[in-house]
Amino acid sequence: MRDLPKVLFVAPTESDGLSLIEGLENPRYYKQKVGEVHGGIWKQASAKILITGHNPEAAASGLREAITVDKPLAVISLGFGTALNSSLLVGDIVVCHSFKNAIGIGSRANAVELPDKTTELLRYVLKTVPDLRGKLGSCVTVFDPVRDPAEKYELYQRTQCDVVDQSAISIANLAEEFKLPFVVVRCIFDLSDERLPEIDHYVRQKAKLSTTRLLGRLALSPTSFFTLRDLVGRAKLCRRKLDVFIDAFWKAIKTRRDENVTLSQFKQPEEKKGASEDTPGGASNPVPASA
Numbered sequence: 095m096r097d098l099p100k101v102l103f104v105a106p107t108e109s110d111g112l113s114l115i116e117g118l119e120n121p122r123y124y125k126q127k128v129g130e131v132h133g134g135i136w137k138q139a140s141a142k143i144l145i146t147g148h149n150p151e152a153a154a155s156g157l158r159e160a161i162t163v164d165k166p167l168a169v170i171s172l173g174f175g176t177a178l179n180s181s182l183l184v185g186d187i188v189v190c191h192s193f194k195n196a197i198g199i200g201s202r203a204n205a206v207e208l209p210d211k212t213t214e215l216l217r218y219v220l221k222t223v224p225d226l227r228g229k230l231g232s233c234v235t236v237f238d239p240v241r242d243p244a245e246k247y248e249l250y251q252r253t254q255c256d257v258v259d260q261s262a263i264s265i266a267n268l269a270e271e272f273k274l275p276f277v278v279v280r281c282i283f284d285l286s287d288e289r290l291p292e293i294d295h296y297v298r299q300k301a302k303l304s305t306t307r308l309l310g311r312l313a314l315s316p317t318s319f320f321t322l323r324d325l326v327g328r329a330k331l332c333r334r335k336l337d338v339f340i341d342a343f344w345k346a347i348k349t350r351r352d353e354n355v356t357l358s359q360f361k362q363p364e365e366k367k368g369a370s371e372d373t374p375g376g377a378s379n380p381v382p383a384s385a
Contacts, residue, residue: 098140102166104157104265110173111143113333114340118143129156137344142166146261150197150235153261157268168275171265172340174332175233175257175280176240176290178250182282185331187228187339188257189216190278193266194234196253203235206266212275215346223342226335231256233280235263241290250286257282279339281332 105111111132115121118134118141125131129152132143144160146153157169175188182188191213193206208216213230220228234255240246249258262278269276284290 098135098138100140100142100164100166101136102157102160102164102169103141103143104153104160104169104171104261105143105145106148106153106173106259106261108145109329110333110336111145113337114141114143114172126156126159128152128159131160148239148260150201150203150237150261150264154203154264154268157265161268161272161274166274168277169265169269170340170343171262171276171278172336173259173261173280174283174329175259176246176284177256177282177286178234178246178253178258179231179256180286182256182285183227184282184285184328185227185335186282187220187226187335188231188233188280188282189220189228189339190233190257190262190280191216191230192232192255193263193278194232194253194255195263196234196249196258197237197263201237203263203267206263206270212277216277216343219339219343219346222346223338226338226342228339229256233257233259233262233278235259235261239290243287243289246286277343279336281335283328283332 103111103114105114108115114136115132118132118136121132121134123130123132126144129147130145132145134141142160142164144156146156160166161169177183177186191208195201195203195205197203216230220226220230232253232255234249234253234257236249236258237260239260240249240258246258249255257280259280262280265276265278
């Protein structure tokens, strides 16, 4: 395994990274000081999947420890995200090329823009999977989850970002600090106009209510009902979409080696990034990648 290229995946929870974990050969598991790690062989690479939890500080601490110990070739962050852009649908893939910080007082994470060569490769990857609804977009990181539609709207107006999560800015800053190429991918789990309740609310209600009453009382929005089964279904959908993208991404890395387009080129941009058709937070509808 020492002779294989090392890749570090980062996911907030085991649910986000479950497909990768289940696909590992010679799997092993251990705990860091911050975070848990699943390791093994993945597509002829030595892969580790770091589970950080939903916390930007924990993500930074866990990732720093993992990078220091393993010295990976690249960092790939997978996870579910909350849509801020109203054009995004459940299951859409947002490949983040712009990162903003809305964690609050005390956070020193800087805004980050991906180098042009990284962006070019990611755009190429999206074009190889025309059936996948995906776009290059922007992500803002917060400390507490954003569940209320009004809060989502306010955050979108303030940042013009497509998606919100709780770790991306930490991952981007750590990867830049260690001069590592990185990719952050978020699959939309809940929409900009949906109210997402806390998971522990479901646990409490599940203990008290019958399935029939549960279906009627757990409301996500006035026009739709959200059950525990719905949550599980969305999680499975998001994992499938993330699998499709990661498989396409890995194939792109391998097939474009002859063109000398590799992850090692992504460390520094060659020139200052100009105006792009993928304006962060743009309200244009995400279209199939072949469009």
